[in-house]
Amino acid sequence: MLDFLRQEGIGEDLIARIEEYRRQWPAAEGDRARIPVPRFRYYGSEIWKLAITAILSGENLLLVGPKATGKNVFAENLSAVFGRPEWDISFYLNTDASTLIGTDTFKNGEVSFRKGPICACAEAGGFGILDEINMAKNESLAVLHATLDFRRIIDVPGYSRIILAPPTRFIATMNYGYAGTRELNEALASRFMVINMPVITGADLEKLLAQQYPSLKAEYISQLTVLFEEIRRKCESSEISTKALDLRGLLAAVNLVFNGLSLREALDIAIINKSFDGFERTLVEDIVSTRINGSLKKEDIFE
C-alpha cells in the first residue's frame, strides 16, 4: 500500500511518519484478520494527503460526498495504509446507544455486558468506520460525543470507563442530501475533520478500471469511463435520479462480462435496471445504446 501512496505522489515525510505509526502500534495478533486488504484503491493524492495528516494528528475524519465518490473505499484504504484492524458500523434509523456501545445480555444464567463495536474498536485501537452516520438520529449519537472528542473515553453506566487505545480513530461517511438522511448536528460535526470527497475524475476512473481488470482493452476502459461521465452529467442536470450513477455497478458489469455475459446484458442488470422508473430507464438505455455495441462479448473487450 505504501508503494501505491508513492505512486500517488505522497511525500516521503508523510510516508515515513506512517511507517513510524505502524511500528509504534502494531496490531494485536488476534486482530490481524481485521486489517483489510483493499480490493479497490482510492485515487486522488490531494485527499490522501489531507486524510493522512489528520489521522497522524489524532483527529477523526468525516468523509462527505455524493454517490460514487469512493467514501467507503477510501476509509478501507486508510485502515490498510495504517495497518489497523477495522470495525464497520453501518448506521440506520434505529441505531441507538446499545447497538454502538453494547448491551446487557443473558449469558450462562447471568446478566453480562456484551461489548458493541465501538467498545471493541476502542480497546483494540482500531479504525471504526461509521458508515452513513447521518442515517441515525442525532440523539442516539450523543453517546459518542465523549468518545470522539479530546476525552477519548466510553462511559458505560454500571461498568468501568473504557479509555480509547491511542491509535483508535473513527472515520465517518455521509452523503449529504441523500434521500433518507438528516442534518448532522453541530456538536457531532465539530468532533470530526471534514473532507469533501470529490467526484472521481475520468482519469482516476480509467486507472481504477485498469487496475481492477488489467486485461480490459484500453479502448473499452475509455468507453466505459465516458459512459459513466455521461450518466453523471445527466444526473447533474436533474434529467434522471442518481440511481443509475453506480460505480459499483459499472465495475460489477465488467466482471459479469468476464464471466460470460455480453457487455450490453451486463450493463442492463448492473446499471440500466437500477432506474425503476420506466422513462428514466429509457434515458439511461439511450446513453448506453449510443455508446456500447449490443454484440460486444468477453473476447471483444478483453485482451
Next chain:
Amino acid sequence: MMDNTVSELQKRRADNLIWNGAEDYSFAPDFKAYDDNGDADLYWNLIFGAARRRYDYSKLEKLFAQLDRYRDSDVYESIFWNALEPVLYRTELSGRPVLESLRPKPAETALKFDDGMSADEIVETAGKYFYEHYGLYGDGKIRLKYRLPHMRRMSVDSFLQRGGKGLYRKLADLHDRTFVHEKGLYGGLTVFTGGGDSIGTKLTEPELREFIATKFGKPIYTASQVRQLERQLCTGNHRFTHLFYTGGETVELSGVYSTFEMHQRKRQAEIMAGNRVYYEKNRIRNRLLTAKLSTSISNSVLLHMQPESVKAASGEVDPKLAWRAARLGDEKVFRRTENANAGDMSVDILLDASHSQTRRTGSISSQAHIIAEALKRCHVPCRVMSFCSMSGFTVMKLFSDYSSSGDSSRIFDYWAEGCNRDGLALRAAGEMLSRTSYEHKMLIVLSDVKPMDIAKIRRDERDVGLSYDGARALTDTAREVRRLRAEGISVICIFTGTDEELPGAKTVYGQDLVRIRDLNHFADTVGKLIIGQMRNYAM
C-alpha cells in the same frame, strides 16, 4: 414526423440524446429526429448534439434563420444536415465506435463539406450551394429562374424528383423546430382577464346562492347546515357575509345567465386544460420533484413515528424479563422495536383562487399536485381545497378529500376568479379541520397573501362599513392564523406573490412561510418546511 404524433416523453428523450451528444445541458434543442413510430431517433439526435459540440453553433443558427425565411426551409435544412452528417460521423467515430452500427444508410448529397471546415466555412459553403442550386438569396427571396416549383404549384417531392436531388425521404420529416411546439403548447393558456365581481348585489340571497352554484358547482351542504355554519363562522369582521361549500360538480345551465355563463365555462375549461398542459410540459421534472418530496417526507414520517417496544422471541434481551426464560420457559424475553403507524396525521392544502392568481394557475396547480401526490405516496391523508370570494360569498371548493384514493388530477380543475377573504376562508378551513379526528393537522396555504373583498366589514345593518383590504385585512388574516395555531393546527404558507406582497405575508404567517423562486428547489424547500412541522409533533 408530425409534431402532434410525438409524445412529450419522446420529445424529452430526444432532448436528452441531443444534450448527451453535445455534453451540455444548458440549451433548448432546435432540431430533433423521430422514427416512423414517433420514437426519438438515437443516431440523428446524437449527430445534432455533436454539431453543437464541434461547431460554433450560433453561426449555424444564423444559417437556419436564413433558411427559415423560405417556405421549403425543412427541405433545405434536411439537405444541410445530410451533408453535415458524414463529417460529424467521421469525426465522432473514434470517440464513439458504436456509431458505425447505429448509422443508417447515408444520403447522397450534392452539397459537401470537408472534415476540417470551421463553422464559418460551412455556412459560407452552404450559402453558396443554396444560392447556386436553389437560388436562395438568404433573405426570403429566390432568384427568378428557381421559382418554378411554387409558381407551378408543384409538390416539393416532384420538384426534387425532377431536379434529381436524392433527398433522403425520412429526413424530410426532420424539421421540428421547438418554437413550433411552443406555439401549440401555449395555445391553451389564454390568460383570462374577466373581472370577478361584475354581478350587482341587488339579487336576494337565494338567488345569489343559485348564481354562485352555477358558477362554482353544486353545494355539498344543505341550506340549514350552511345557516348553522354561517352563524358559527360569519361573525365579527365577517358579519353579513356568506359561505358556500362545493365539490365542483357542475350545475346544468338555465335562465338568464346561460349565455354569459356558457362563455365563462368555456374559458374555465381552457384554463383547466392549460393547467394540465403546464404540468405535462414539465412532467419529468414534476415527477422527480414528487419522488424527492415523498422520499423526504416518508423518511421524516418514519423518523417521527413513535417507536413502540414489544415483547418478542428475538431482538434485544430485556434483563427485566430474563428470569422468565429460566423459570417459566418463556422465550419471549427479548424486545423488538416496532414503529407505530403514521396514520394520525393529516394535511390540508388550501389554494388561493382569487383573481390575482389567474396568471399563475398552471404553476400553483402543479405545486399543489406535487405535494398532494407526494403525501399520498407516504400514505398521509391529504385534502385539497381552494377559496375565493364573490358577491359577499366566500366559496370553499373541494378538489379531493382525505379518502379519495388515487386521483389527484382533479387539482388541475383549479381556476381563479373574484376576491379573497383570507380571514373567513381560514376560519372555514379551521372549522372543517376541527371536524376531523387526526391527532396532528397541518394546513398548507398557497397564496399571495393579499386579502381583499368587496364585502365590507360591517357592525350592523346600517353601518356603511370599512373596506376589507390592506393592513386591516392582513391583521384579520393574521389573527385567524394565530387562532388556528392555538388550536394545534400547523399552518404553513407557500407564498406565490411578488416582492411587494412579501412583507404582508410575513406578518401573517411569520417564519412558516416559503417562497418558491425556482421550482427545481421546490421539493427541498417544501420538504424542509413540512418536516420542520413534523418535528414539532414529535416533541
